[in-house]
Amino acid sequence: MDLLNYAFMQRALIAATLVGLTAPAIGTYLVQRRQAIMGDGIGHVAMTGVALGVLFNTSPIWMATLVAVVGAVGMELIRSRGKTSGDIALALLFYGGMAGGVMIINLSPGGSNAQLLSYLFGSITTVSTADVTAAVVLAAVVLAVAVGLRRQLFAVCQDEEFARVSGLPVRLLNLLIAVTAAVTVTVAMRIVGLLLVSAMMVIPVAAAQRVTRGFAVTLFLAMGIGTAVSLAGTVTTYYVEAPSGAAIVLLAIAVFLLMTLASAPLARRRARAAAAEAAACGIGVPAPRAGAAPEPGEAVRV
Template identity: 60%
Template structure:
């Protein structure tokens, strides 16, 4: 039976593909800044926003976006001013965000555990036409910002001090990354869930880094891996009757393991093919900027 004959499965597929394309486009900057876990922290803060929305009988998506944006901006300002370490600030987001969210959900009139689980781990097949419109519009806006501002965003991610000397608005760009991280977490809330979205930001990038060296090529391949994992994840979840969000993330991790193993085997075979008595001259770095690993 073709599952995509149903409208809700088509909406689920489109939403997943959009997130699979958008999340790695932002995640590559977070990986380069060594802030791979900020998505988890912002996701926990967004849960507090969900609790606020349920408590006030307002749209949980809107309140989650506002609270997540405030949390992301706060962590960026703390990191910039150096008042505490980034790890400590992320820990505060982790624990305070999820504790506040659970407490507020408990205080709200709607205490359904099913609703809370849908926000935490996603509920892709319940995506409504209105939800899909919001996801697509926000994702297109975010993707356009990540691509159009790529040189400037790469500069602050690679060397913030050099970017300041070059005259770039470093604080504005850092805050832009913080807000777009909150946007990504929020729009992915209905697809892969608050606790899993960070994986879609990071794992496709880590996979692409195994076989590419330049920033542009890594971004392109990471976005491709994200789309492939999202599309195959929705199909497999429909066939196996599993949670779509978790299935997407598991496939993304499986792709990373397969590519990492293949890259390791290729390096091993290349070393064995080089004669012991002869050592070739070291290869020059390619003209494109090399990503940090």
């Protein structure tokens, strides 16, 4: 493949692989908690970090990571209080982050909205060696947490009260999920873009849930789907002049639709197997509705 002869494509493919692995990995827990929109909110906040990086002539990725982590911790603290005013506070945080990013980038010497656009929608040609290095370090942290602590994190996402009674540090694990989600956003922003990163946290997970039931199987299948569409979308944008983030997300949606179609016959086979097992045991159980697929967050076996 001639595209591998170009250094910028080599960097882009490495970054795309990291995005495909990390975004669905942490997204599985956000979907389980029904907080799929959290990635979008963190992306808005990270815009301010990118703009501050340009303003102070430092790495936008590291500055965005710092600001996104602070914002994610604030979101988690607001969520944990469970007050009605929390929705308003989160909205102020989301839109304040976006507005702050646009304002700061315009006040920065040499800054422009065009420069910010590459972070909003992703751009494979702008991925530098420094970006890849930062992404590798951050992705290693995300995967260590998402995969290494999957049993503890799943317990917290499934039932906080039970996890607390079991002796797990629920507040610490909740903060860990929030911080890891923030780090994932900054890993993905150069390839997918800040405005579309939430889609990569949700769509591969939703696609995997169409055909799986166990939590661990869903987690790893979602990571596989994420990696496949990230690489395919990045290669597509090499041949077609389009934002890499848009191509990746559209491919992810296509996979979700295919998985949805495939889930119907799978559900029928499961229903027949359950009916046969029930008949063998001499009991009657209601057969699942044909075509039914597990709802988001339904997978409960680790």
